[in-house]
Amino acid sequence: MLELYHGGHTTCSRKARLCLKEKGLAYTSHFLNLRGFEQHTPAYLKLNPNGVVPTLVDDGEAITDSMLINEYLDEKYDQHIRLRPNNPLDKARMRVWTKLASDHGLSGVVPRVWPGFKAYTDKFNPSDLQQKIDRIPLTERKERWAKVARGGFGQQDLDAGHKAASLILTRMEASLGAGPWLMGAQYTLADIDLVPFVDRFAEFYPDLLNTTATPKVSAWLARMRERPALKAVWATDEAAAKAA
Ligand SMILES: N[C@@H](CCC(=O)N[C@@H](CS)C(=O)NCC(=O)O)C(=O)O
Structure with missing residues (x-):
């Protein structure tokens, strides 16, 4: 049984x-309210000691990190659609893309999204908030939440986000050939791992991502947005399943 x-x-x-949606795999959904710090409860930290989402649990075994979860899913559930090339060289090339998403994707998103979390940290009284921050396991995340709470994000962070997005988009634009996908004819984890970030970049950095500056990435994103799986995933956050 799969749980996410x-x-x-x-x-x-x-x-x-x-x-999961592309592979047609059913799973039990556990929605965590990150702004309520549900990712740092002792029970969740047993599954994911980093205190971040997502975590996949397959027959009781926890797998962490979205890039590794996706590799695991494709390797174990080699049915319906295969999302990795067969030969080692192409597989390595695909992993260069999934690593790019993993290494730089969040850096392009965080400075645009996280300052807004101050509205939620402000809801806690200072000592409750300090307790929540104290139990965050990763130093980098602990510092980031403290920065949110003191309203510490500024222009320097926005500039760093712009640079991270530019790095990803420039590489994609230079490499997308006849397509339709990053690895050519085969739709792979490269496309899946990058699209959540690139989709947000379209909103945050229209100067970088547009049909003039990045026509190939724009066309790729349009193709991605037509995929039924993406439409279905983007249509719900699955929070209602928790409330029900
Ligand atoms: N490399 C990890 C990063 C996980 C991560 O940073 N997740 C974010 C959401 S995109 C999170 O849990 N944020 C809440 C927090 O940092 O407290 C992965 O891809 O799974």
Whole structure:
């Protein structure tokens, strides 16, 4: 039995949810309210010691990190659609893309999204908030939540986000050939892992992602947005399943 712990529309959650949907795999959905710090409860930290989403649980075994979850899913459930090339060289090339998404995708999104979380940290009284922050396992995340709470995001962060998005989009534009996908004719995890980020970049960085500056990425994104699996995943954050 497959279970996914996720944060709905967060980019990393969409990565795993899209892979599951493309492969036609049913799963039990566990929605975590990240702004309520549900990702740092002792029970969840047993599954994911980093205190982030997503986490896949397959027959009781937890697998963390969206890039690794997607590789695992495609390797174990080699049915319906195969999302990795067969030969080692192409597989390595695909992984260069999934690593690019993993290494730089969030950097392009965080400075645009996280400052808005201050509205949620402000709802806690200072000592409750400090307790929530104290139990965050990763130093980098602990510091990031503290920065949110003190309203510390600024122009420097926005500039860094712009640079990260530019790095990804420039590489994609230079490499997309006749397509239709990043690996050519085969739709792969490269497309799945990058689209949650690129989709947000279209909104955040219209100067970088448009039909003049990046025509190939724009056409790729339009093709991605036509996929039924993407439409289905983007249409819901699955939070209602929790409320029901
Ligand atoms: N490399 C990890 C990153 C996971 C990650 O940062 N997830 C974010 C959502 S996209 C999260 O859990 N944020 C909540 C937090 O940092 O407290 C992955 O791809 O799974």
